[in-house]
Amino acid sequence: MQGLLVIISGPSGSGKGTVVKRLSPENGYALSISVTTRAPREGEVHGRDYFFATEDEFKNLRAENALLEHAAYVGNFYGTPRKYVEEQIENGKIVVLEIDVHGALQVKEKFPAAVLIFLIPPSLPELSARLNNRGTEDAVTIEARLKRALEEVPLINRYNYLVVNDDIPDAVHKIDSIVTAERLKPARSAKIIQEFIDSQKEF
Ligand code: 5GP
DSSP: OOOEEEEEEOOTTSSHHHHHHTSOGGGTEEEOOOEEOSOOOTTOOBTTTBEEOOHHHHHHHHHTTOEEEEEEETTEEEEEEHHHHHHHHHTTOEEEEEOOHHHHHHHHHHOTTOEEEEEEOSOHHHHHHHHHHHOOSOHHHHHHHHHHHHHHGGGGGGSSEEEEOSSHHHHHHHHHHHHHHHHTOGGGOHHHHHHHHHGGGGO
16 A cells, blocks of 8 residues: 555644554554654653754754754754655555644645644643643743644644544544545555556456
8 A cells, every 4th residue: 555644743732642652553554753852751762752862963863854854842853754754655654753733834845645633632721731740841841832732723724634632542543534534545546546447457
């Protein structure tokens, strides 16, 4: 099957990370691991959650054109390694990028066939509660992240789908359904159509 690029964005605390981790490699999903200059949170592992880098390392990757997109988010840099994404799409995988809106719109410019999904929590008080309960950020950072969440709202209309995450299995199911439907679009099935035409030789 043809590869598919899926971008999932949403405010921090929307549950993106949890949802994305449930998209299983057995179902063809390949999760891209980003590079960031943010310090690791407790429990985060280099090479699994992120590739943690210094600002100089990040700038070098950017200069080498090794990043498909990059953006600054509340004081840190984040970027998507280009090679992994290109290889996995070539291998027919559903490549998932969990990135912010600015990065998402950069990727959409380069890959117009990418599918953009925005995930929101049911409300801002719910988002605030989730960030506070997570306990990984101080009050100032939480405030900045909530402000950023509101700033991103007008950009939701640039996305193809909106999923409200009030229940994780349900959000995962909705994303799976979107991916299934997208893969069935004729525009993504040129090979299947050609094989069908070619099969007339077997009459
Ligand atoms: P966090 O610090 O909570 O892990 O991530 C902060 C924000 O950065 C989230 O909105 C997340 O989706 C976004 N992000 C993570 N990796 C990337 C990336 O490679 N590129 C861009 N543009 N944003 C990213």
